[in-house]
Amino acid sequence: xxxxxxxxxxxxxxxxxxxxxxxxxxxxxxxxxxxxxxxxxxxxxxxxxxxxxxxxxxxxxxxxxxxxxxxxxxxxxxxxxxxxxxxxxxxxxxxxxxxxxxxxxxxxxxxxxxxxxxxxxxxxxxxxxxxxxxxxxxxxxxxxxxxxxxxxxxxxxxxxxxxxxxxxxxxxxxxxxxxxxxxxxxxxxxxxxxxxxxxxxxxxxxxxxxxxxxxxxxxxxxxxxxxxxxxxxxxxxxxxxxxxxxxxxxxxxxxxxxxxxxxxxxxxxxxxxxxxxxxxxxxxxxxxxxxxxx
Numbered sequence: 001x002x003x004x005x006x007x008x009x010x011x012x013x014x015x016x017x018x019x020x021x022x023x024x025x026x027x028x029x030x031x032x033x034x035x036x037x038x039x040x041x042x043x044x045x046x047x048x049x050x051x052x053x054x055x056x057x058x059x060x061x062x063x064x065x066x067x068x069x070x071x072x073x074x075x076x077x078x079x080x081x082x083x084x085x086x087x088x089x090x091x092x093x094x095x096x097x098x099x100x101x102x103x104x105x106x107x108x109x110x111x112x113x114x115x116x117x118x119x120x121x122x123x124x125x126x127x128x129x130x131x132x133x134x135x136x137x138x139x140x141x142x143x144x145x146x147x148x149x150x151x152x153x154x155x156x157x158x159x160x161x162x163x164x165x166x167x168x169x170x171x172x173x174x175x176x177x178x179x180x181x182x183x184x185x186x187x188x189x190x191x192x193x194x195x196x197x198x199x200x201x202x203x204x205x206x207x208x209x210x211x212x213x214x215x216x217x218x219x220x221x222x223x224x225x226x227x228x229x230x231x232x233x234x235x236x237x238x239x240x241x242x243x244x245x246x247x248x249x250x251x252x253x254x255x256x257x258x259x260x261x262x263x264x265x266x267x268x269x270x271x272x273x274x275x276x277x278x279x280x281x282x283x284x285x286x287x288x289x290x291x292x293x294x
Contacts, residue, residue, distance in 0.1 A: 031070050033100040039083040039090055040076060042117060049091050058088065059095035067093060070102040072116055081105070084116040114142040128187045129196075133175035136162070140173060174200045181211045191220055198226035202233050209240045213247040221247060237269075245273040 041049075049055075061068075071086025083090060086103065093101050108116065117138060136158065143154040155166045162169065171193070175183055177200040185191035191199075191214075199210060199221065210221065210229070221229070225246050232238040268277050 029104050029106070031102050031104055034073070034081065034103045035100055036090055036094060036098065038080045039071070039073065039101065039103070040080050041087050042082055042084060042113070049087050051091070051095070055088065055092055056095065058092040062089070062092050062098065063096035067098075067102055070104050073103045073105055074108045074113060075105075082113070084108070084113055111142055114138050129172070129175060129193060130183045130187050133172045133183070136169055136172050137176045171197045177201070179204055179207045179211070182207055185211075185214075190214075192223070195221045195223050195226035198223065198230045201230045202238070206233060206238055206240070206243060209243045210247070213244045216244070217248050219247055225249070249274055 067086075067089050069086075069089070071089055072084045073081035074084060076082050081103070083103070086101070090101055106112075117135070139158055139161070140154055143157055155169060158164075158169055159166050174197045175186065175193075178186070178196060182191060182196060182199060186193060186196040199207060202210065206229075214220065228246060229238060229243060232242060264277060264281065268280070272280075
């Protein structure tokens with residue numbers, strides 16, 4: 001989206017002071033002041049709008065000098081305008097007591113609107129994993145809905161646009177399969193990115209059970225635990241009880257070689273808990289002891 005450019009004293013003023021009736025940006029597009037009540041977020045908006053410290057700082061800036069960069073809108077069939085870029089600026093304007101906001105009006109199709117939304121990735125200082133995940137999901141869906149032949153070709157285009165490896169793009173898009181509680185935990189660093197990706201393969205019911213087990217045992221699933229849960233899900237072995245069994249396991253020692261039943265984990269099915277492993281080993285040892293005593 002082109003930025004508004006001013007020269008001379010105009011650069012010192014905010015849009016609210018300059019554009020009471022409208023003006024042009026550097027590309028000749030008209031900038032108008034539009035009522036906030038007429039602005040609506042996109043149906044699928046990947047970026048969160050939170051009343052955090054950064055939002056209150058933006059609101060204070062807008063209160064003092066106005067909105068320095070206009071939003072971007074397109075008409076909605078049902079009335080009003082879809083705010084493609086500038087939803088944080090709109091919320092900050094509300095907090096600042098404003099009733100209008102400068103915007104550029106364009107007639108964009110769905111593909112062009114998706115490109116405009118994704119353009120926000122380049123302008124945000126901090127992007128949450130969920131925001132990036134949904135942005136890439138929007139991009140992938142747009143490519144698939146507009147005649148791109150095959151998922152492989154869609155990824156090639158996305159790699160070229162974003163500069164991110166295909167494998168990483170795939171992992172980000174997998175996060176959109178997480179339930180809200182789990183993807184929120186990824187954003188809050190209460191669940192690591194890669195375990196989150198593995199848990200995205202679980203059903204909604206089992207993901208909900210993971211959230212409950214995390215609260216009960218006050219733990220974060222490790223990557224190895226998440227992989228085991230995924231494997232159990234794919235083999236049809238996963239149950240709510242199995243999820244609790246996996247997440248209640250004691251953490252491995254931070255250094256050194258695995259100890260106890262963890263040393264023999266590779267010999268057992270993913271669904272086996274440490275207690276089950278210990279039980280099998282004890283029974284085998286009993287048989288061995290009996291055999292050498294004869």
